[in-house]
Amino acid sequence: MSHQTGKTDASAIPDALKNFDSLxxxxxxxxxxxxxxxxxSAATVWRMVKRGSIPAPRKLSERVTAWNVGDLRKTLAGV
Structure with a gap:
């Protein structure tokens, strides 16, 4: 967030989030x-995973953890 305007800097939004619907x-x-x-926040993401509110991520490599888009869509849709 920009301290001067109070608006989110569009360049700070990940491309995958901007294009989530087309993934x-x-x-x-x-x-x-x-x-x-x-x-x-990041801490809330992990609390949600722990209580089962959102799906757990997958470990793609030693240093890469990611969530499946299809699983996230089901969660967002309330399925």
Whole structure:
């Protein structure tokens, strides 16, 4: 967020979030996208995972954790 205008800097929004609706269900997205989808902090994302409110991410490699787009869409739709 810009301190001067109080508006979010559009360049700070991940492309995967901007284009979420056009991603295939098989795609994976990283944590900043999940934070944007659910309008919450990183800590809240992990609390939601722990209580089962959102699906758990998948470990794609030692240092890469991502969420499946199809699973997130089901959660957002309330399925």
């Amino acid at each position: 295939p269900d098989s795609a994976n997205v990283r944590q900043p996208v999940v934070e944007g989808l659910f309008s919450c």
